[in-house]
Amino acid sequence: CAARANLNAAQVRFERTNNLFKQGFIAAQDVDDARAQAESARGQVRVAQQAGAAARAEVARANAQRAAAQAQVVVAQRETQGAIATAEADVRAARASLESALANRAQKPANRRNLEALQASVRAAQGQLNQAEAQRANTVLTTPIDGVVTARSADPGTLAQPGTAVLTVQSIKRMFVEASYPVELSSQIQPGATANVTFDAVPNRKFVGRIADLNRAADPSSRQFTVRVLLENPNEVLRPGMFGRVRIVTGRKLPSVTIPLIALSETQDGPATVSVVGKDDSVEVRPVEVGIRDEDSVEILSGVKAGERVVTTRGRDLRDGANVRVTSPNAQPGQGRRRRSP
Template sequence: MHVHVRHCLSVLAIFLLSGPALGQAVPSVIGNRAELATWSDPLEALGTLRADESVTLSATVTDIVAEINFQDGQQVERGQLLVRLEDAEEQAQLRSAQAISDERRNALGRTTQLQERNLAPRADVEDFQAQLRQAQANIQALEARLANYQIKAPFSGRVGFRNISTGTLVTPGMALVTLDKLDVMKLDFSVPESFLGRLSTGLSLSATTAAYPDDVFSGQIASIGTRIDPVSRSIDIRAELENPGMRLRPGMLMEVIVQQRVRNAVILPEAALEPSGDQHYVMLINQDGGTARLERKSVVIGERRYGDVEILEGVAAGDLVVVHGLQLARDGLEVRVLGITDDETGVRALLEADR
C-alpha cells in the first residue's frame, strides 16, 4: 500500500514538473521604446485677452458729423480718415490767414528790395518780418484746430460698431468708434508668488479657449509684474500671443499652460510602470536574435502628464519596455513580442492584428 502511494506521488511530481511546462505557451507582450523628448513642468492659470493696442476715438470739439469713412468691423490703416466733422468755417478762416500771410510776404519782399537800395529803413524790414511770422503762426494754429475736425486712425487695426450717423451733433469726449490692434494679443493672468523664481520673460506658453476648443495658441511671457498682491499673494503676468486670422478677441477667457523648466527627458507611458510601495519598476525587453527575455528594473520617476511619465534613472532612450502583458511578466521570463506601440499604432490595433 505504501509502495503504491509512493509510486503515485512520483508520477504526479513528474507530471507537475514536466507536463505543463512542456505544453505552456510563451506569454505575449507589447512593448514601447523610451523616447528622449522635450519636457517641462506645466503651470496652469486663467487669463484674459487684451488687444495689443486699443483706443476709443472721441471728439474734442462740438460740431456736426459731415463724413463717415468706415464700416462695422473694417480693417483700417494708420492715418486713415474715419470721421470728418463740419469744418467749413474753420477752412474759411484758414484761407483768410493764408491770404494775409501772402500779403505780408509780398510786403516784406518789396521793403527788403528798397532797403537794399537804401530807400527804406531797416526797421520797416524787421516789422514786416515779425508780421509775417505772426501770420504764419495763425495758419499753424488754424491747421491744428482743423485737425480736431478729422478723426484719423492712430494705428492700423479693426474698428468696432458704428453708432453715429452723418448729421449727428457730437460734443467733446463723446465716443465715436473703437479701434483695436488684433494681430498680436496681450494675455494677462496671475500666478502664486511661490512660482516667481521659476518664471522669466521669453518663457513659452500655450493657451486655449472654449470658442476654439480644438486649437492651441502659442506665445511667450512678455513681462512680469513688479508687485505682489498682498491679499491674494499672486503676481500678474503679461504674455503675447500671435492671432492668426484675427480670431481671438479682447475680453476672452483663456486657459493658460506655462512651460516651466524646459528640458530633455526620457519619457515612457505610465502603463509601463509597476508600483511597489514607494518604488517603481519596469520590465525591460532584452532581444537577442529571435529570443526576447524580460528584465525587471527599478526606476526613478519625475513628473507625470497626459498618460506619460518622466524617467530620471533606470531606463535610457531607446530601451524597450513592456506596456501590455505585465500581469504575466516575470523577471527572466521568455516572451513573444506582438509589436511596439508608437504615435500611430496603439495596443488595441496590435492585439486585433494578432487574432
C-alpha cells in the first residue's frame, strides 16, 4: 500500500542520512528530521493496518448478515411450501368427504346437516390454500415488461416496504439518446428527421435513428436545446448510460472549394489559416474564411482557389516561404466537392 511504500522510502532516507552524519558530512538535525519522518511513516502504516482490519471485520459482519438473511429466505420458502402442501391435502380430504356425503344424501336425509358442514370445511381449506399461494407469490418478483435490471434498491433477505422500489427494469429493445444543440439550429431540426449516432463502446459502427422529441425551451444556463433520438436495439448491443455522438443533417450545399479538415489551422487569437504549396514548392500561409464543415472536410469561402495544393501532414504549421517536397506519388490538387453540413 501507499503507507508501506512511504515507510520504506523514509527508512532508506534515514539510513542514508545517518551514514552521512557518521562520516561528518551533515548535521545532527538532518538525522533527527529523517528519523522523525520515518516514525511518522511508521505511524501511518499502523493506522492503515488498523483501518484495513476494521474494514475486513465490517465485510465479515456484512457477509454474516447476508448469509443469515438468505437462510431466513430459504426457511420462509420451505415453510410456505409446507403450508401449501398441507392446505392442498386438506382440500383434497374435504372434497373427498363432501363427495362421499353427496353420494349418501339420497339414502340418508339426516346427512344433509353433515353435508353442509363438509361444504364449509371445503371452503375453509380452499381459503387456507389461497392464502398460502398468495404468500408464495410474494416471494417472487415479476415485471410487466421484458428488459434488464439497471438498479437494485434492496439486498437479498431485506424486508421490502410497501411502495418502495426493489429493482429497476428497463426495456432496451428501443433506446433513446439525448443530445444538446445550439439555439441557432433550432429552426433547422424537426421531429422525424434522421440522425446518425456513434458510441465509444461500439466502435466502427453507426446507428441510424430518428428524432422522436424536441424540447422547445432552451436550458437557462447553457442556452442549448435538447433532442431525443429513438434507436432500434433488437440485438441489445446498446446499454443505458452509454456515451454517444449524434450527427444530424441540417442542410445541404455544393461548395466551390473544400479541403481536408486537418489542413485547417485555427487559433483563438487570429483568423484560420491554410498552408498553400505554390508551383515552386514553397509554402504560403494564407488566412481563409471558412463555411460549413463535417467530420472530414471544411468549406473554404475565400483564401484558397480550386486546384491549389494544401499541406495536410503534421508539418502543416510551416513558416511563410518555407520550401517543401511532396512525397506522396498520388498527390492531387484540391477541387470542389459536395458536402453536407452537420
